[in-house]
Amino acid sequence: xGHVGENGEVLPPFEWDEERRLHLRCQLDALFFHLxxxxxxxxxxxxxxxxxxxxxxxxxxxxxxxxxxxxxxxKAYAAGDMEAWVEG
Numbered sequence: 001x002g003h004v005g006e007n008g009e010v011l012p013p014f015e016w017d018e019e020r021r022l023h024l025r026c027q028l029d030a031l032f033f034h035l036x037x038x039x040x041x042x043x044x045x046x047x048x049x050x051x052x053x054x055x056x057x058x059x060x061x062x063x064x065x066x067x068x069x070x071x072x073x074x075k076a077y078a079a080g081d082m083e084a085w086v087e088g
Contacts, residue, residue: 023085026066030073043074 005011033043047067048054054064069086076084 022066023069026069026086027073029070030077033070033074034077040071040074043071047071 003011003014033046038046044067047064047070053066057063057065057067065088068088072086072088073084076082076086
């Protein structure tokens with residue numbers, strides 16, 4: 001269950017962090033949109049085809065937060081900033 005650090009030492013399992021997990025999923029989605037060379041308009045259209053995610057986000061956050069994060073990461077990656085961490 002552990003993972004190995006840089007020096008070969010076995011580390012304990014990572015601590016579950018729902019916020020970090022959301023950002024990692026959004027980063028991966030944005031990266032796929034970027035690698036498939038989809039523009040912002042196509043990306044926005046595709047994200048709008050997930051009504052269950054939108055409804056869940058709107059209930060929990062009052063807005064379609066997943067879409068906002070993906071679009072922010074998409075913009076950062078398009079600008080060459082692969083190390084971006086979006087607040088929000």
